[in-house]
Amino acid sequence: xxxxxxxxxxxxxxxxxxxxxxxxxxxxxxxxxxxxxxxxxxxxxxxxxxxxxxxxxxxxxxxxxxxxxxxxxxxxxxxxxxxxxxxxxxxxxxxxxxxxxxxxxxxxxxxxxxxxxxxxxxxxxxxxxxxxxxxxxxxxxxxxxxxxxxxxxxxxxxxxxxxxxxxxxxxxxxxxxxxxxxxxxxxxxxxxxxxxxxxxxxxxxxxxxxxxxxxxxxxxxxxxxxxxxx
Ligand SMILES: Nc1ncnc2c1ncn2[C@@H]1O[C@H](COP(=O)(O)OP(=O)(O)OP(=O)(O)O)[C@@H](O)[C@H]1O
Ligand SMILES: [Mg+2]
Numbered sequence: 164x165x166x167x168x169x170x171x172x173x174x175x176x177x178x179x180x181x182x183x184x185x186x187x188x189x190x191x192x193x194x195x196x197x198x199x200x201x202x203x204x205x206x207x208x209x210x211x212x213x214x215x216x217x218x219x220x221x222x223x224x225x226x227x228x229x230x231x232x233x234x235x236x237x238x239x240x241x242x243x244x245x246x247x248x249x250x251x252x253x254x255x256x257x258x259x260x261x262x263x264x265x266x267x268x269x270x271x272x273x274x275x276x277x278x279x280x281x282x283x284x285x286x287x288x289x290x291x292x293x294x295x296x297x298x299x300x301x302x303x304x305x306x307x308x309x310x311x312x313x314x315x316x317x318x319x320x321x322x323x324x325x326x327x328x329x330x331x332x333x334x335x336x337x338x339x340x341x342x343x344x345x346x347x348x349x350x351x352x353x354x355x356x357x358x359x360x361x362x363x364x365x366x367x368x369x370x371x372x373x374x375x376x377x378x379x380x381x382x383x384x385x386x387x388x389x390x391x392x393x
Contacts, residue, residue, distance in 0.1 A: 165229075166190035167318060167349045168214065173223030175209055175373075183209040185373045187223070191318075196340065196350045198364035198381075200357065206373040207353040208248055211320050215245045228317060241269045244316030246307045248323050248353075254296035258287055258306055261295060266313035281312045284339060301332050308339075319343060321352040325359060337363055361385060 168191035175184040183206045191197050199207050212218035214225050216236050225232045230239035253261060262278050282288045285305040290298060295306060304327070311319060321340070325333045340350055340363060354360055360367045361381065368378040379387075 164193055167193040167228055168351075169224075169226045170210075170214070171224045173210070173213065173225065174221045175206075175213060175218065176221045183373050184213075184220075187370075187373070187375055189368065189375060189378065191349060191351060192366070194344065194347060194349055195365040196344055196352070196363055198360035198367045199351060199353045199370060200355070200360050200367055201353075201370035202355070205370045207370060208322055209373075210370070211245070211322055211351070211353065215243055215320060216240050217245075241271075241314065242317045244311035244314065244319045246304075246311045246319070246321045246324055248326070250300070250303050250307065255294055257292050257294055258282070258298075258309070259291040261306060262309045262313050265310040269314035271314045277315065278309075278313060281309050284342070285309050286335070301328050304328060305332075308336075312343075316348070318349045318351070321350065323353055323355070325354070325356075357388070 168189070170187055170189040173184055173187040174182070176182045187206075187210060199210070201207050209218060213220045214227065214232060216232055216239065227239040228242045230242065232239045256264075259278070259282075262282065263273065266274070266278065279288065282291055285308055287302065287305055287309060290302060295303060298306065304324070308321075308324070324336055324340075328336065340352070344350055352363065364381050366378060367381050367384050369376045377384075
């Protein structure tokens with residue numbers, strides 16, 4: 164089967180001269196949950212940001228669902244949803260307006276029923292008329308997820324989805340991610356926690372200092388970890 168995302172020889176050197184990604188090759192399989200594991204500063208957000216079209220690569224190519232992310236960026240971006248690591252939403256907008264606007268950004272026709280389904284799934288329906296600034300941190304994070312799902316992406320990136328999230332919500336989010344996968348959405352999440360990768364992922368990639376160190380089926384990886392080979 165064709166990979167849904169194909170990253171080839173991707174390099175990123177920031178203006179400061181710092182090389183954040185070094186010849187990264189990575190293929191994401193259609194319909195899988197892929198966990199990208201790595202320490203602070205490894206390059207996880209940089210890699211995701213390039214695939215999502217927020218940061219320019221220095222060299223290399225990325226194909227997302229058949230679309231080159233540079234030459235065919237509009238089509239590529241419409242397939243992708245991103246839940247960013249940093250909370251950044253318009254504080255004075257209502258939840259509903261924010262989510263509706265996100266969908267419109269991708270040129271999709273309004274679909275209140277879809278938005279209602281997303282908000283209900285994230286337990287945000289009763290907050291739909293609240294201003295973002297009046298929500299708790301965990302709720303704001305859920306709004307970011309709702310925004311990312313508003314245009315029905317086939318690929319969802321979650322950059323540290325459970326940072327700052329309580330245990331109960333963390334389990335709810337895992338549940339939600341599995342539900343999305345059942346609907347055929349491919350999911351790539353980053354995490355610092357091996358347990359989270361273990362709980363969620365079909366495959367795990369480890370990145371360190373801008374290099375992909377390994378990519379393995381979770382089960383095989385856990386066996387190795389058990390034998391302390393890593
Ligand atoms: N705009 C920028 N200019 C210069 N260097 C940057 C920039 N953004 C990121 N970096 C550097 O690139 C490296 C990778 O950063 P990145 O945010 O991709 O790491 P990360 O794996 O997401 O880390 P974390 O787990 O802390 O989120 C870091 O050393 C960081 O300082
Ligand atoms: Mg990051």
